[in-house]
Amino acid sequence: MAAVREDGVALEHAALPLRCDRDVVLTAVSGTGQALKYASEELRSDREIVAIAVENSCGDAIKFAAEEFKGDMEIVRNSVELDGNSLQFASAALRRDRKLVLTAVEDAGIALKYASESLKQDREVVLAAVTQHGMALEHAGRRFRKDPEVMIAAVRQFGHLLAKGEGRVQGDRRVVMAAVRQDGMSLQYASPEVCGDRDVVLQAVRKNPMALQFASQGLQNDREVAMAAIRKQGYALRHAGGSMRRDRDIVRAALEHAGSCALEYAAEELQNDTEFVELAAWVDRILLDVGG
Structure with missing residues (x-):
């Protein structure tokens, strides 16, 4: 018991009777929620123990809980508020809950991966996810690759995501400018028209001089553009x-x-x-x- 008080994960090395002892397990998970992993099956079905474990584990202890709690809204909500990625352990029904999924993606945009297919098509959910983490674009419905606002949110963090743009997005000056401000080399994914936009190209070569190779021929022969690149590299x-x-x-x-x-x-x-x-x-x- 003393070892468990000192470090809840010590429950792993405890004898089976101790891992079946409610007081011992409560002590363990109160210190370290991940200790739930080593509790007996019966105690992993104890709601109070699971709730305390989740609270003391940054949320991810839910993965060790009995299956019934992965469909328990209160416990899952507490879990995703602590760590949005714990949405992955929620039941299919809860992964269809819009409010819960919004909570998850606002904390960890990549958690969009675990949302229901219908919510991956929900613009508010997708925009919240991509704003929190640009790479969430990979898990959003494909139609959002044509959405300038969603794409701007993504490329502001990862300019190379401009490569994922579809429709007219790669020719949208606002989107491309946001991308090259983050990564000058993302100019390579812009439309020919935007590669001929002096302000966009200047921004790109100031960020990465080697982006000059993707500028239009006219701008490769523009003295200010060339000098901006060459003075850096x-x-x-x-x-x-x-x-x-x-x-x-x-x-x-x-x-x-x-x-x-x-x-x-x-x-x-x-x-x-x-x-x-x-x-x-x-x-x-x-x-x-x-x-x-």
Whole structure:
């Protein structure tokens, strides 16, 4: 009994009579709800013990409770309020309960995975889930991949989810802007029209210079766009347009960051220019000293 008072999980090593003793088990689950796992089958069917275990386990002790309690609204509600993911242990009937599922996904968006199919089609439930955790989009009804508001909620957290967009979403400037603010490389999933939007592309290359490769040809030849990318990563010169590779200021900025790694992407006449060859060699020496 002393060991159980000290650590409820010690019930695992207790003799069977102790695991069948209500007072001992109550003491164990009052300290550590997960101790319910080691209680006798009879005591895992005791409502008071289960309720106390759930309260003292961040909710997940419900998985060790008798099956009848997984359909008990009060116990399940207490469980999902503590941990939305414990919705997975609820009965099928409770996973169809809109209010309960909303409670779960507001705590843990990924819990949408355990909601009934009908609630995965409920916009309010889906939006709450995706707002809490963008990856919940994977468990939502497919039609929400065409919903700009749902997609914005998702890509604000995980820009690459723009790849999941359907319909006109990948051409929706608001959605794409939200995505590239989180992950510049998500520009690759935008429509050609948006890849030609200067403000969107500038945002993308400021977040990740290598996103320049997904910009429209016109913007790859835009001096401000190219410079924004190259000042952060000289190697991005490889994705700049031809006119930018011939621009001495652009090439100089690239070499100052990346040395000879960038020089190979400059126009041929600049690759043989003494000023740039010497600049690349000087930067290479500095980078080598810093790296060494």
